[in-house]
Amino acid sequence: xxxxxxxxxxxxxxxxDDMPLLWxxxxxxxxTGTKFGCGIGxxxxxxxxxxxxxxxxxxxxxxxxxxxxxxxxxxxxxxHPVKKAWIKEQVVQCGYCQPGVIMQVAALLSQRPVLNADQxxxxxxxxxxxxxxxxxxxxxxxxxxxxxxxxxxxx
Amino acid sequence: xxxxxxRRTFLKGSLAAAGLTIGVSVTPFGHRLLNASEIDSxxxxxxxxxxxxxxxxxxxxxxxxxxxxxxxxxxxxxxxLEADWKQVQVCQAPARDEYKxxxxxxxxxxxxxxxxxxxxxxRKAGAAGRIMLIKAAASTWNAPEDECKAFMCKVKHEKSGxxxxxxxxxxxxARVQVPKDPPLKxxxxxxxxxxxxxxxxxxxxVSGKAVYGLDVTLKDLHYAVIARPPAYGAKPxxxxxxxxxxxxxxxxxxxxxxxxxxxxxxIEAALKGKEALKANWDRGILPDMxxxxxxxxxxxxxxxPMVSVVNTGDAKKAISEANKKIEATYFLPYVAHATMEPMxxxxxxxxxxxxxxxxxxxxxxxxNVASKVSGLPKEKVNVYTTFLGCGLGRRLRPDFVAxxxxxxxxxxxxxxxxxxxxxxxxxxxxxxSASHRIEAGLxxxxxxxxxSHKVVSPSILKDINPxxxxxxxxxxxxxxxxxxxxxxxxNNRLQYEIPNLYIEFLISPLPMPVGxxxxxxxxxxxxxxxxxxxxxxxxxxxxxxxxxxxxxKNNMRxxxxxxxxxxxxxxxxxxxxxxxxxxAQHACFGSYVAQVAEISVNKKDGTIKVHRVVVxxxxxxxVNPDPLVAQIEGGVIISLGTALKEEVxxxxxxxKSANFDDYKVxxxxxxxxxxxxxxxxxxxxxxxxxVGVPPAAPAVANAFFNATGVxxxxxxxxxxxxxxxxxxx
Numbered sequence: 001x002x003x004x005x006x007x008x009x010x011x012x013x014x015x016x017d018d019m020p021l022l023w024x025x026x027x028x029x030x031x032t033g034t035k036f037g038c039g040i041g042x043x044x045x046x047x048x049x050x051x052x053x054x055x056x057x058x059x060x061x062x063x064x065x066x067x068x069x070x071x072x073x074x075x076x077x078x079x080h081p082v083k084k085a086w087i088k089e090q091v092v093q094c095g096y097c098q099p100g101v102i103m104q105v106a107a108l109l110s111q112r113p114v115l116n117a118d119q120x121x122x123x124x125x126x127x128x129x130x131x132x133x134x135x136x137x138x139x140x141x142x143x144x145x146x147x148x149x150x151x152x153x154x155x
Numbered sequence: 156x157x158x159x160x161x162r163r164t165f166l167k168g169s170l171a172a173a174g175l176t177i178g179v180s181v182t183p184f185g186h187r188l189l190n191a192s193e194i195d196s197x198x199x200x201x202x203x204x205x206x207x208x209x210x211x212x213x214x215x216x217x218x219x220x221x222x223x224x225x226x227x228x229x230x231x232x233x234x235x236l237e238a239d240w241k242q243v244q245v246c247q248a249p250a251r252d253e254y255k256x257x258x259x260x261x262x263x264x265x266x267x268x269x270x271x272x273x274x275x276x277x278r279k280a281g282a283a284g285r286i287m288l289i290k291a292a293a294s295t296w297n298a299p300e301d302e303c304k305a306f307m308c309k310v311k312h313e314k315s316g317x318x319x320x321x322x323x324x325x326x327x328x329a330r331v332q333v334p335k336d337p338p339l340k341x342x343x344x345x346x347x348x349x350x351x352x353x354x355x356x357x358x359x360x361v362s363g364k365a366v367y368g369l370d371v372t373l374k375d376l377h378y379a380v381i382a383r384p385p386a387y388g389a390k391p392x393x394x395x396x397x398x399x400x401x402x403x404x405x406x407x408x409x410x411x412x413x414x415x416x417x418x419x420x421x422i423e424a425a426l427k428g429k430e431a432l433k434a435n436w437d438r439g440i441l442p443d444m445x446x447x448x449x450x451x452x453x454x455x456x457x458x459x460p461m462v463s464v465v466n467t468g469d470a471k472k473a474i475s476e477a478n479k480k481i482e483a484t485y486f487l488p489y490v491a492h493a494t495m496e497p498m499x500x501x502x503x504x505x506x507x508x509x510x511x512x513x514x515x516x517x518x519x520x521x522x523n524v525a526s527k528v529s530g531l532p533k534e535k536v537n538v539y540t541t542f543l544g545c546g547l548g549r550r551l552r553p554d555f556v557a558x559x560x561x562x563x564x565x566x567x568x569x570x571x572x573x574x575x576x577x578x579x580x581x582x583x584x585x586x587x588s589a590s591h592r593i594e595a596g597l598x599x600x601x602x603x604x605x606x607s608h609k610v611v612s613p614s615i616l617k618d619i620n621p622x623x624x625x626x627x628x629x630x631x632x633x634x635x636x637x638x639x640x641x642x643x644x645x646n647n648r649l650q651y652e653i654p655n656l657y658i659e660f661l662i663s664p665l666p667m668p669v670g671x672x673x674x675x676x677x678x679x680x681x682x683x684x685x686x687x688x689x690x691x692x693x694x695x696x697x698x699x700x701x702x703x704x705x706x707x708k709n710n711m712r713x714x715x716x717x718x719x720x721x722x723x724x725x726x727x728x729x730x731x732x733x734x735x736x737x738x739a740q741h742a743c744f745g746s747y748v749a750q751v752a753e754i755s756v757n758k759k760d761g762t763i764k765v766h767r768v769v770v771x772x773x774x775x776x777x778v779n780p781d782p783l784v785a786q787i788e789g790g791v792i793i794s795l796g797t798a799l800k801e802e803v804x805x806x807x808x809x810x811k812s813a814n815f816d817d818y819k820v821x822x823x824x825x826x827x828x829x830x831x832x833x834x835x836x837x838x839x840x841x842x843x844x845x846v847g848v849p850p851a852a853p854a855v856a857n858a859f860f861n862a863t864g865v866x867x868x869x870x871x872x873x874x875x876x877x878x879x880x881x882x883x884x
Contacts, residue, residue: 016403019423027378027421032370033363035544037495038576042815045495073363086361090353090781093221093789095360096367096495096544124823128815130495130545131221132792134826136785 002062006031007075017063022046024062025072033073033099037128044127047100048072054107073099081151082106085144093131101127105141109148117142201253202280203232205288209308209322211236212244216254216262217269218516219247219356220546221789222844223782224269226355228277230347230778231270235281235340238321239308240347245355250518250538258643261519265551265671266644267744267842270778274840282337284328291328292319342776351781356542368514368541371501373569377406379562380425380573382432383414383582386439386808387666391415394434402428409565413554416562422573440666442808449805450486453590453663456611457484461659462627464637468655473605477596481694485593485683486869489803490586491818492672496544497579500559503569504529509536509560514543516550524553528560547793548671552584552619580818581810584670585803587613587632588663591683596655601695603706605655608636610680613669614662628660631671635680635743635849645745645841647677649684650713651706667810673793674845677743681849682798682856682870685739689857690866699738699857700726712773713740715834716749719771723832724751731755734766735862741849745841746774750791752827752854756862758881761874765795765827765855773834774841783843784831790847791829796821798852800871 004011006029013028020039025031025048034057037045041056048057049071076083082105085091092098104127108120115123120141129137203213213232217224225245233243248254254262258272285305292310293300296317304311311318321328342349359365382394396408399417404424409416417428441448474480500513502525509529515521518538526533543550555572563570574582589612596605615631616623623629630639634647637658649656672678692702700721707713717740721727730736733755740749753767768791777783800819804811812818852870859877860866867880 015421016423019421023421023423026370027423030372031363032366032372035367035496036369036573037497038815040576040814040816043495043576078362083361087353087357090357090785092354092357092360093223093782093785094219094495094543094545095221095356095365096542098360099363102361121823126822128495128820128822130493130547130793130820132789132821132826133785134792134821134823135788135829137823138826 003066004062004070005068006070007072013062015062017061019062020058021048021060021062021065021070022057025057031072031074035096035099037097037100042128043097044104045097045100047103047127049103049107052107052110054104073103076103076106080106081144081147082109082140085140085147089136089139089143091133091136091140093133097127097129101129101137105144109144117145201248201251202277203236203284205284205321205325205328207322207325209242209320210244211238211242211308211321212246214246214248216248216256216273218264218540218543218546218550220264220516220543220550222269222786223354223779224264226352226782227270227778228273229355230352231274231277232281234345234347235278236284237305237307237346240352242308247540250522250540255519261517263519263551264516264546265548267844267846268643269844271745271840271842274776274778278339279337282339283334286334286337287328287331288321288324290331291324295319295324295327349777349780352779354782365542367496367544368499368501368512369496369544369573371512371541371571373501373503375568376501377418377420377566377568377570378422378425378573379416379418379570380422380429380575381411381414381416381558381578382429382434383578384436384439384809386436386442387444388440389436389438389809392435392437394432396432398431398433399428402431407566408432409562411558411561413558416558418562418566418570426575439808444808445806446488446804449588449665452665453486453588453611454484456661456663457590457592457609459661461609461661463657464628464633464660465656465658468605470605470607470655470657473655474594474596474607477604478599479597479694480594481597481691482592482594483687483690483868485591485686487589487679487682488870489588489667490672490797490801491580491583491803491812492547492549493580493583493815493818493820494545494547494549497576498549498555498574499572500555501569501571502556502559502563504560504563507535511536511538511556511560512541513538513556514541514550515553515556516543516546516548517553520551521553521556524557525560528557529564547673548675549583551671576815577813580812580814584618584668586672586679587615587669588665589632589679593683593687595687595691597691597695601697601702603651603653603691606653607657609659610636611661611663613665613667615669615671615675617662618668619670627662629662632676633658633660633680634676635684635741636676644743647743650710650740650742651688652709653706673790674743674848677741677845677849678794678797678852681739681741682852685741685850685853686856686866686868689737689853689860698727703738703740712747712836712838713742716740716747716771716773719832719834720749720751720769723771723830724769726751733862735858735860737854737857737859737861739850739853739857743849744846745839746772746843746846748772748846748850750850750854752851752858754855754858754862756859756877761877761881763799763855763859763872763877765825767828767830768851768854770829770831770847771834772831772846773836773838774843774846775836775838776840777833780833783833786843787831787847788829790845791851792821792826794848794851795825795855798855798870798872799825800873802871802873
């Protein structure tokens with residue numbers, strides 16, 4: 001039995017220790033927003049947050065993920081600046097890679113000291129979008145930063 | 156706006172069905188997208204239905220693979236119907252004859268036909284609905300029809316101020332005869348068409364709730380992965396079935412023609428079972444085949460007798476008598492689709508029915524193959540299209556559907572077949588490799604007077620539709636150069652006005668499967684044509700833009716996109732030293748596109764940096780401008796991949812490339828600034844999904860020549876190719 005804390009919920013799943021976290025999330029927890037793309041950490045489609053950092057869920061085992069705080073695309077609030085910016089800038093095409101892209105951007109956005117848009121963009125070479133939404137991803141990142149700054153000012 | 160796939164409820168019947176009975180029909184299974192049997196009362200108009208709750212359900216025949224078809228089709232109907240966008244629910248239609256593409260004769264998403272094919276029919280369907288609702292209102296009020304006006308899901312009697320909603324009118328309207336040729340709105344009255352409407356699929360895709368093929372879940376679902384031969388035509392020599400079956404969760408090992416399938420209760424167990432098989436294979440049909448032997452074969456075949464495709468004037472004579480004669484040989488490698496969602500399909504074969512859930516571009520093809528493999532008649536086969544994690548043409552080939560149906564039948568359980576990324580690349584049906592040899596002649600004024608062109612390529616149609624190969628000609632491979640008479644693809648032909656033109660073709664016997672890859676023959680052929688035209692311009696001592704325009708004198712649309720892109724890109728203005736600027740144009744799928752690329756070349760390591768690509772496109776009427784621009788951006792980016800990086804590697808008779816670590820694609824830092832200019836046009840509507848692809852690669856190659864004075868006649872222009880070419884000079 002593996003115990004996992006995902007999106008604030010505790011789960012106990014009967015899987016082998018070495019099962020990649022990706023398959024546990026998708027096939028056992030039925031959180032299918034996290035995608036399978038390559039299985040070797042090259043494409044970023046399976047990106048989730050582990051203890052606040054963007055990680056490839058295909059490259060981490062269920063056992064390694066135990067006791068750590070895991071957030072998937074479903075656990076990222078719907079009013080999160082990145083999700084809102086992605087709608088505003090109409091980033092998606094097929095959308096398959098986007099949960100991973102969004103999770104990566106969201107993690108970079110919360111990094112301290114704060115990164116600017118260009119710094120975040122330079123850290124996006126390890127995610128692949130085959131539709132070619134990259135120009136929109138860039139716009140989305142800039143808009144998400146502006147939205148975050150506005151929220152900070154308000155509060 | 157898009158109805159939830161998991162809680163879809165809809166009322167039976169439609170506004171167009173005569174004597175209809177209204178009944179609630181809840182989809183019995185949460186995961187089912189739409190049950191084909193539930194829309195029996197749907198005809199004669201299967202595109203939308205209005206229910207008494209004043210909701211409009213729109214059914215989209217084409218697959219949503221990122222191009223925005225769910226939104227575009229809905230906008231077209233909603234506009235003519237005078238619907239309130241807020242009341243519209245968009246649904247993916249099941250596989251049914253009513254949804255066949257008017258251009259292609261099958262339910263299929265390809266050839267950039269989704270909007271251009273359905274534009275008129277959907278406008279008419281919407282207009283028919285509007286007229287029936289007006290008639291229903293007029294008869295209810297006993298008022299003349301011309302005093303009643305439809306507006307945002309309501310009909311208003313202008314004199315009395317009375318209104319009825321579409322919901323209130325839909326039952327009465329259903330009794331009205333469907334008008335055969337309803338009058339369409341004037342363009343100036345458009346409410347949605349031509350305006351940037353937000354994509355209806357964006358919210359669920361951003362939330363992570365969108366259901367792709369791999370996300371389909373069913374009760375008692377089993378998973379299958381397949382151990383496949385490492386070389387083309389290889390047969391299994393031995394494999395350890397017992398070892399695989401001993402893995403916890405593995406249920407069954409089945410040998411099928413495609414390989415050895417391991418079925419398990421989880422994907423993880425299936426993958427472990429596949430490892431445990433330790434399958435050994437023989438060396439296949441061409442054990443020594445590799446990239447060198449492939450290139451040698453294609454190049455040598457250029458000297459073989461070919462079949463004539465186009466022969467106008469006398470190209471041989473014109474070239475031999477020309478003031479200047481130019482000859483060049485070009486080569487293009489195999490390119491993989493590598494869609495982000497690997498191939499997959501879920502099938503549930505029972506004694507009396509077969510249900511298929513798949514991210515598929517070819518519903519009719521999927522239904523046919525599932526019927527054949529299951530042994531059930533087509534009426535018993537239901538195909539549900541999920542979201543597609545990119546299509547790129549790969550999902551027109553329903554090979555993965557056949558596997559899922561086969562394995563579900565063998566196991567007697569619902570099965571999801573998943574291809575790993577390695578399988579997805581190795582067993583792809585690639586964009587075909589090709590070789591070209593062209594000779595051309597210029598007269599004393601530098602006018603293009605003769606062009607003779609040989610093409611060798613494996614046949615795309617060979618596996619898919621061999622009957623369409625006539626006299627050894629596969630037009631799919633020739634698109635951009637030549638097309639079949641009366642082709643629904645419209646104008647996939649060489650645009651230049653050349654008085655003496657000869658095009659010859661030969662099908663290469665190379666064994667690897669090839670298929671449709673975004674823009675099909677247009678992409679590779681445009682690289683060759685537009686690079687060679689640049690060579691001719693140079694030989695004629697003319698500016699590449701001017702040279703193109705002089706051979707496009709009577710081609711208003713091609714000239715206009717060239718002139719537009721030249722103006723927007725500042726063609727002719729000085730550029731920094733070490734940088735290069737290149738231009739290219741191409742017409743296909745009814746649209747015209749020209750691009751200018753600006754690049755710099757690092758002569759020390761051979762890397763090319765693309766700084767900016769400017770695009771001008773004329774596709775006739777525009778339905779949804781923002782996704783249109785996004786399609787062009789995506790087309791440019793994937794084309795830059797083919798120009799700079801993408802090339803499938805082969806070794807030992809099979810595919811060596813396996814994953815994104817050795818099949819390199821474009822990533823964020825390589826993406827240039829892309830500016831897209833839509834040329835306003837009242838011409839017939841053209842396609843958009845593929846048309847951004849063809850000019851980008853030659854624009855980059857031409858910019859490379861502009862920067863270095865060196866012509867590279869092959870793609871990709873990767874650092875090794877660039878360094879080799881620079882060293883030769």
